[in-house]
Amino acid sequence: MLRTLALAAILAVPAALPSHAFELAGDTGTVSLDAPPESVAALSWGLAEMAADLGLPLAGVADVEGYRTWVGTPALPQEVRDVGLRTEPNLEALGALEPGLILGSDQQIDMASRLDDIAPVWIRDHFSAAHDNAETARRTYRDLAAAFGKLELAERRLIKIDAAMQAAGDRVRTAWQGEVPPILPVRLLTPTTVRIHGPNSMAAAAIGGMGLTAAASGAPTDWGFVTAPIEALADYPDAAIVHIDPFAEKDALFASPLWSAIPAVAAGRFAVADLAWTFGGVVSLEILAERIADALVATTK
Template sequence: MQHWLASLLILITLSANVVRAQDVPPDRIAVLSWALAELVLELDIAPVGVADMAGYRKWVRQPALPEGVTDLGLRQEPNIERLADLAPDLILASDQQADLVPVLERIAPVWVIQGFDTAQDNAAASRTAYLDLAHLMGRETLAKERLATLDARIAAAGARVWDHFGGAVPPILPIRLLTSESLRLHGANSMALAALEGMGLQHAAPGRPTEWGFVQKRVEELALFDEAIVLQIEPFPEKDALYATQMWQFMPFVRGGRYAEVRPVWTFGGVFSLGYLADAFAEALVSLDPEAAR
């Protein structure tokens, strides 16, 4: 662990020194992480290359990738030749690509940023990474303005929910159904929880922090939540079959009108994903009958 932290500091220092030596921020940035791609785009910078662009457009979606960006292949196994051909000034990577750093350094300075981890507050760490990146790129004023707008957006989404419910909002349980038998419950250290907290809402069962902020549960375990509003983050192709089962029909949140589907939104993004999550959660919550849901 100490060796890895030392390497991380060396890489960050290397990137910063290159910028100062050139006296201008890096112009051509290649990104191997979806969450870091979000942060770059939120600085109004178009990266020259992004790993797994098809996956980004399917799952992350927002902010949209501009035209002219080169697909660098898989995030864990990027196309090194294609990356070298782009001649980037800087490569942004997460700890998931740590093993590739010696190879990537032959192409350009590499800035490795810690991704999701049990030992950190993932949402806070992404905010810090955004400000660090903004400093590197000479766009600190823009970054601070964007974060202030983000915080106001999240708070406004929460206010819409509080107004709709007339004050008292039941605790929220954000889930993503995986199969008719299993689901992910997004709790402590998740972007979903951070969004709910920013909205001033209560999570029904956050649990203990995990690396990615979720634990896997069986669908029948949802029956334990008598008073919570359950928010299912779409898509879930098997929902018609599950919804038709007697087990589902007798779930307390189904019978009590405390279940809503959330439009597709990425749950493992950077700090700006909190705004998309807050908006999507608010849309789903205000679709419920507040009297029935209490």
């Protein structure tokens, strides 16, 4: 009798729902798969950067040549396929690639349903005035790593990135004998306009990671910058201005009376940093810090 009751009790317990081996929560829902995807397509350079750094099975990237020109590090796998523009992915190329997962940003939200016809789509809005962009990049990096069973690797890499930023700051403090002014990261666009990177920018986050002070203040913006006339640089007379290359019209601007009248320039506190991607993920923080440090140290020699 007791055995009969025990058997009946076991049969009455509902069967447990199958658990998914792969789950990745995003801004438009959670991707749940029975196994980790064997190939990934990234439609954002920031996501491609993080996927490459974590060693994910990256098969396709939007605008591969643009990534290699503007981002560069970490390098993409040689065999990676180009799947069109970031703002306009090539759906045929994506379909032919047959990825197991598509990684997208806010630029692809409007086309998420069409992309989902090709493969499961994971979306994360990286750049928004409503959140801290650098912290969101860290969260994305950890989330991707955890889903692919690489969280321990990610945590080691984050420790290394933070240490590299601090070391970059130490180099600047040594070169400037401890008296480092606020730093204004910019990108010169034309002889009359400049992009000033301020609150919520990855460049400002890198400067903070160096233990230094970013010069620009004000309300955070989605991408962390404002576009202003060149004369606006005069509003930062005590700053060290660091332009992040490239800028094809240097000769025209640097020879102008307007340029030499900018207080920071006249005081010798202007530096040019080698190319670094200012809208990337956590890996770009390390690269930005090192390029900014190189530029500031060079001004003291």
